[in-house]
Amino acid sequence: MSGLGYDGESVSDAVLAVSELVANAIEHAVGPxxxxxxxxxxxxIxxxxxxDPRIPEIPPFALGALFPPVEGDRGGDLEALCALLSERGRGLDIVHELTGGAWGFRRLLGTKAAWIALPLPASGEDWFGD
Incomplete structure (x- = not known):
């Protein structure tokens, strides 16, 4: 993805968000x-x-609820993220935070797709680098 102009942080966020969607599919739906x-x-995209054509219930998301400040001088940081990741049932919260809300579900014929959208970086090149 770096060939498309994405920086390392964007790639890491995308990989983690997709990993959460894959984990949810494996845990809650049938394959392939x-x-x-x-x-x-x-x-x-x-x-x-x-x-599994059933769309899961989407939890309500509250601004600031995902990474609450930790005690002391520091705000929500890696420690808060690690605490969040250690809890089950937070996958869609994580996807929401990492994608800035650019995600969702859509029904297909007898199946469903969970998706995330990654805005293309403003690089001035097209996708193939021509």
């Missing part, structure tokens, strides 16, 4: 599973497809 990438004019 498929990972798909699509490019639009503005985004790269990554989808995790499973064979």
């Amino acid at each position: 599973y498929e990972l798909r990438l699509h490019r639009t004019a503005l985004d790269v 990554c989808e995790v497809v499973d064979n």
